[in-house]
Amino acid sequence: MRRSSPLLALLLVGLSLASARAEAPAPFPTSALSAEAQAIFDRFDHRVHAKILEKEHLGCTACHQVGGTGDPRLSAAKLDAAYLPPPEQACHYCHNPGAGERKIGPGRCALCHDHVEPPASHGADWVHRHGDEMLVGALQCETCHRPTFCIDCHNRKEPIFFQVHDRSWITVHGIAARTDPTTCGTCHLQSDCESCHATGAGRLP
């Protein structure tokens, strides 16, 4: 008996520790989250999102996609503190910078991200190079941009609101066209020149 008591005590301690470990909320391995993602989750407030999520009929599992954790005993706070951080698609479904007016929540990247920057490819001369890059890897564009993003700039050319050319452009466009005509050819055809210059409509060069 004397010899069995310490063993029994050790066994009991071990069982109790194992039981306690099994019942305690298992922390999500922080190494699986970047520091930025962890910071975003730390700032997330369910109360701010409750109304719009209800309006959009988005339940818990729309974000916490782990096979339908419908257990009401798992409160939102416990979900956050434990092991169910939503994938980034869940956030970007509503906060979608490329969705235009379709977005449900604000699309400003800096709303959540502290240090989001354009990708390294979007450097100082990106406007001139993006067409070539699109040919190499078109699928990468839609990581951030919607398909209609291209149309908004390349195909809509009504001059009511300033988009590409300011009002002085009609005066100086001939200089730019002779400096680097490849830039004009991105959007315009020769017929665009002829429609004014060849017909004598209004001002000639």
Added chain:
Amino acid sequence: MILPLLLALTAHAQDVPVPTAKSSAESETMAQIRHDLFGATFVPFYQYIRFDSQSGNTQFVGYAGIGAVSGLDHPPNVDLYTLHAQRKAGRGEWVLGRQQASTLQRRQTFDGARYWWRPNGHVTLDAWGGVARHFDLDDFRDGTGIGRIAMNLRGGPMLVRAGAQVEAGKDTPFIAREDLQARATLGKGVDAPVLEGLISIAEPDFTVEWGRVEVRVPVGGRVDLGLHGQHREAANPNALFGDAILATLAGGGVNEAGVSVIAYGPQWARFSGTYRLVDYTGPTAGQGLGHEIDLAYMPGRTGKSYRITPSYSFRSGPNGAYHAFYVVADDRLDDGTRVQARAAVVPFQKGHDRWRVAVDGGLEGSRDLTPGTSLRASLDAATDGTFKVDLRLGAAITVRLP
């Protein structure tokens, strides 16, 4: 037992799409009052419809526009219509309907199908085909059958793309074009030098060569310095560019060298500057070198509601030179109204004329009238040598249907 299962499910959750369907439609009605080039009152009117729907892995996209005018000037150039469905399925993705295709020339439009397939991280197959439809920038004849298949191979620092494209139609002779593009990234990291070259061949007289070299080097802190050079040449420009402006003004080719710098600050703040030296050969008399400078500063998205964004552009070539100084200030008021003020001062010299100055400025505001309905209005004034003061008033109403 439950912990490993949850962790495994969470890991797979990165690939699980949000399942809820969502769609919206948007109508944008725009009108303007201004003078036309003859000095008469001119009122153009535009109507756009945009449709976007996401259901599971399938996305439907529609975009259409019409226009009308009241006045003597040219009719508005609105030829905009696209409608397609896009779906990801396994390692593939397809697009069906009227869509824009990536070609070696400019973007084209066709009615048909496109399919991407990525069996692994090294190979991408891209195939599309259909009937060409005129869509603004279209080079193909309406109704011409077109198709293309291309394969990207990625391995280490190399990317190679090989493609073949065919065109055939009732009034179009059969044309086949083959192209080969190679890109080498010399080193690791986003700042590694990039070498790139492309050659495309088509019978009987179509050959285009294109080469580009680019080097980006961090020079301290959050400042990158870039150097690039580019050469494009087409044996028969008309075969490549059709009646594009480039075929007229730069029929032979373009050589370009440039240097750029970009400096990043916190919260998206950045300054960028580029200088390009352009030399082109073509049929237009009076050839010469072109110089281009672009400078821009974008302030960060700090806690302030307003931003002031200045920029500068310089162009100098055979037809003259100009300096363009721009500044845009925008603010968001407490009631949600967005206001923007902008101004441009542009000293310019055409040919050997004396230097003159074009000045323009404008105000623009937008606000939500009701949930889903917004109004946008602008007033611009400019002087450009023809009109001492030319006023333009524009307005747009956007209605969103959830």
